[in-house]
Amino acid sequence: MSTPYNPETVELAAQKHWTDARSFEVGEDPDKDKYYCLTMFPYPSGKLHMGHVRVFTINDVIARYHRLQGMHVLQPMGWDAFGMPAENAAIKRGVPPAKWTYSNIADMRSQFKRLGYAYDWTREITTCKPEYYRWEQWLFTKMFKKGLVYRKNSVVNWDPVDQTVLANEQVIDGRGWRSDALVERREIPQWFMKITAYADELLDELDRMPGWPDSVKTMQRNWIGRSEGVELSFDVVDEVEPLTVYTTRPDTLMGVTYMAVAAEHPLASKSAATNPDIATFIQECRQTDAQEATLETMEKKGMALGISAIHPLTGEEVPLWVANFVLMSYGTGAVMAVPGHDARDWEFAKKHDLPIRQVIAPTDGTEIDIEEAVYLERGVLVNSGDYNGLDFDGAFNAIADHFEKTGRGSRKVNYRLRDWGVSRQRYWGTPIPIIYCDECDAVPVPEDQLPVVLPEHVEVKGCGSPLKDMPEFVNAPCPKCGKDARRETDTFDTFVESSWYFARYACPDSDDAMLDDRTKYWTPVDQYTGGIEHAILHLLYSRFFQRVMRDEGLTDVSEPFTNLLTQGMVLKDGAKMSKAKGNTVDPAELIEKYGADTVRLFMMFAAPPEQALEWSDEGVQGSFRFLKRFWSAVVGHAGTGPAGDVDVNVLNDSQKDLRRKTHQTIAKIGDDIGRRRSFNTAVAAAMELLNAINKLADGSEAGRAVEREALEAVVVMLSPMVPHICHALWQELGHESALIDQRWPDVDENALALDLVEMVVQVNGKLRGRISVAVDAAKDAIEADALADENVQRFISGNDVRKVIVVPGRLVNIVV
RNA sequence: GCCCGGGUGGCGGAAUUGGUAGACGCAACGGACUUAAAAUCCGUUAUCCGAAAGGGUGUGCGGGUUCAAGUCCCGCCCCGGGCACCA
Numbered sequence: 001m002s003t004p005y006n007p008e009t010v011e012l013a014a015q016k017h018w019t020d021a022r023s024f025e026v027g028e029d030p031d032k033d034k035y036y037c038l039t040m041f042p043y044p045s046g047k048l049h050m051g052h053v054r055v056f057t058i059n060d061v062i063a064r065y066h067r068l069q070g071m072h073v074l075q076p077m078g079w080d081a082f083g084m085p086a087e088n089a090a091i092k093r094g095v096p097p098a099k100w101t102y103s104n105i106a107d108m109r110s111q112f113k114r115l116g117y118a119y120d121w122t123r124e125i126t127t128c129k130p131e132y133y134r135w136e137q138w139l140f141t142k143m144f145k146k147g148l149v150y151r152k153n154s155v156v157n158w159d160p161v162d163q164t165v166l167a168n169e170q171v172i173d174g175r176g177w178r179s180d181a182l183v184e185r186r187e188i189p190q191w192f193m194k195i196t197a198y199a200d201e202l203l204d205e206l207d208r209m210p211g212w213p214d215s216v217k218t219m220q221r222n223w224i225g226r227s228e229g230v231e232l233s234f235d236v237v238d239e240v241e242p243l244t245v246y247t248t249r250p251d252t253l254m255g256v257t258y259m260a261v262a263a264e265h266p267l268a269s270k271s272a273a274t275n276p277d278i279a280t281f282i283q284e285c286r287q288t289d290a291q292e293a294t295l296e297t298m299e300k301k302g303m304a305l306g307i308s309a310i311h312p313l314t315g316e317e318v319p320l321w322v323a324n325f326v327l328m329s330y331g332t333g334a335v336m337a338v339p340g341h342d343a344r345d346w347e348f349a350k351k352h353d354l355p356i357r358q359v360i361a362p363t364d365g366t367e368i369d370i371e372e373a374v375y376l377e378r379g380v381l382v383n384s385g386d387y388n389g390l391d392f393d394g395a396f397n398a399i400a401d402h403f404e405k406t407g408r409g410s411r412k413v414n415y416r417l418r419d420w421g422v423s424r425q426r427y428w429g430t431p432i433p434i435i436y437c438d439e440c441d442a443v444p445v446p447e448d449q450l451p452v453v454l455p456e457h458v459e460v461k462g463c464g465s466p467l468k469d470m471p472e473f474v475n476a477p478c479p480k481c482g483k484d485a486r487r488e489t490d491t492f493d494t495f496v497e498s499s500w501y502f503a504r505y506a507c508p509d510s511d512d513a514m515l516d517d518r519t520k521y522w523t524p525v526d527q528y529t530g531g532i533e534h535a536i537l538h539l540l541y542s543r544f545f546q547r548v549m550r551d552e553g554l555t556d557v558s559e560p561f562t563n564l565l566t567q568g569m570v571l572k573d574g575a576k577m578s579k580a581k582g583n584t585v586d587p588a589e590l591i592e593k594y595g596a597d598t599v600r601l602f603m604m605f606a607a608p609p610e611q612a613l614e615w616s617d618e619g620v621q622g623s624f625r626f627l628k629r630f631w632s633a634v635v636g637h638a639g640t641g642p643a644g645d646v647d648v649n650v651l652n653d654s655q656k657d658l659r660r661k662t663h664q665t666i667a668k669i670g671d672d673i674g675r676r677r678s679f680n681t682a683v684a685a686a687m688e689l690l691n692a693i694n695k696l697a698d699g700s701e702a703g704r705a706v707e708r709e710a711l712e713a714v715v716v717m718l719s720p721m722v723p724h725i726c727h728a729l730w731q732e733l734g735h736e737s738a739l740i741d742q743r744w745p746d747v748d749e750n751a752l753a754l755d756l757v758e759m760v761v762q763v764n765g766k767l768r769g770r771i772s773v774a775v776d777a778a779k780d781a782i783e784a785d786a787l788a789d790e791n792v793q794r795f796i797s798g799n800d801v802r803k804v805i806v807v808p809g810r811l812v813n814i815v816v
Numbered sequence: 817g818c819c820c821g822g823g824u825g826g827c828g829g830a831a832u833u834g835g836u837a838g839a840c841g842c843a844a845c846g847g848a849c850u851u852a853a854a855a856u857c858c859g860u861u862a863u864c865c866g867a868a869a870g871g872g873u874g875u876g877c878g879g880g881u882u883c884a885a886g887u888c889c890c891g892c893c894c895c896g897g898g899c900a901c902c903a
Contacts, residue, residue: 043903083903156901167901215820219898222819292899296817424901493901532897535820569896605841606828610821612896614828618842626841676832684830684840760836765884767836791870805883807835815883
């Protein structure tokens, strides 16, 4: 009587073995090939959700696969512990954010352990601990000295009722989430990091990153948005200061029929002083949140200011407007408008009855009607005086030269990428290490006074940071002159913590440097796995920080992540699982019912990793059923005693077939996991092989030997996905040493050899028959066989055979 | 609005470099076992016509390239992710 599959017993025993043997704790071993395999660390929300299970399982499969390939694998885990949810919980329940966070971490850690991930827990990082964040404070002060950080005004969402700054997420339909008040744009001084100083490097290196998906690289390229254009100035009637604008289409300059400035622009304020309608309009423009999507989709509004600018080429006067879609903080706060050749300008001109002038014509001479449709292509200049007949490049250069000669403008490379604003007006984050002194202005906290520790015992009320009300935190002597001064109470954007944690895992306990020599061994990360939603911000900030650390002499590595896998979301009923929708599935319940292996297997089998995964309770049961079949197949086989080695000379055809299938499957699963990251097809291949083993049911000595070889291969190959059951079955097969220390099986090329191959015969591309031919058959012989097929004959009779295409080993297409 | 993905049976998906559309699994149906149910095992299953052999249609929609298109090109529709303070 064989033992039935009991997931809990099997899983706890396997986990105990790994813990006792410290299987996943790794040191630096220069004789071995290292493989650093990392997932984006989680925010400790307190409860594990299916998205976590998916991403961590994907990464665990890759980590365990590389270990089977003989590599020295590091897979660490930690906590992105600062952030808004802790403050929200504090407001709601009165628990201090630190206490809430630490208790969540403890809960989640034990849930992760139950899933059997191969983590080196000795390297755990928690970003809200001073030992961690002191080093980003340190780096910030270094950047300050290099001029890589600076302070300037920038816009925030201001809730006028709660008197507080809101995150974009807290703005719902333009209103504050708690107060329901209309949100306003407000400018306040904030700290910025000069990511634009690295824009070219961040852009150029994308061309040399074959391990990243093209989609992510394209998104980052577009985000950086390098453009070559001309910055030029328009004089303004009765003003001393000219208006400076940037354009990537200087060839359309003769088509400028109006200009627009931001509501906050000094020229707009000047008009508002004498015109109450304009004052009202400007006030309205402020009544919107600070999101780009809002700006791009809202109704484009504007008003004429009654001021004119002078066209720099024609001397003609063009009217100046104030518009809600121009922002003061981007570029110069002013734009030139070419309604004939810019979609937004065209619509705006139509709406406000502004003139539209065609200055570009299609190269092929086609006539267009500029009043009917905007023309966006590059073409030939018309209605442009001396520049008529020039193409884009000719006009660009001629006009740029003209401005450079007259000193009225110059060629300029521009980026869509803006510097990174890191100030947050929140409590639960890393304190920005700055002291404000009336004499010395903003002074960075000296190295020997770091870290600036965030007080953990506080009461969070919901309007503004509690730090502001703590004199023991705020009051500090100026590090330069010693006079009474005040600490910065803003904290860092939590993206700062996640921009360097991957390097710190190499040396989490280093207390005299941000990174030490161990980083040289482990970095860069070989495989990074995380959500596609981080394709731009987190990944770009991390690439930036890696370079800042490099230039600080902390590492030689420029790119932090060699290979990137972006996984899709977990959906239920077609929508993202969320508490609000009430469509969540609790992993803990499923683990209790079926075990961790079943949950892991379903996650890997249900969809390819990059795609969204539709949750299915039935599918989970199917995975459980497969594991039961797998268990009884191996236990059943082992129960009939040991099997000998395969003797290839005594195998009959069906034994040879199973052996071929075994070695085909070893090759396929290795390729699926190692190269394609196609875990769903890897599982399917293992299922097919198990089906074939069960079908053979051959009790002879040779049959049992072939079955044993196949079963051992399946146990090893499925172990990255379902490590616990495989650990137990490996023992069941009589092995003394643990599965975790095994190697991936080798493919026996001889077993793959085949005498006959089936080919498909098409007539005019339609399937009409199948023929079986020798693998090394000549083309002529294949052709003759194909033409001889009875059904094929029916379709070609009475027609001339015009052409025959033979694709070796695949098909024959007869064209009649 | 802009940038990036996706759309294939009743469902999740497979088809790796333009070469047999639907692997593997779920569900459903039929059968075996059972007093019965569950579990397990065997079989059928894109769709339409046909007793069968076989044939027609079919990868979101409309066009195109090719001996051959789920795959490449052009134009649409719908769904998802990101848009700089959710992480």
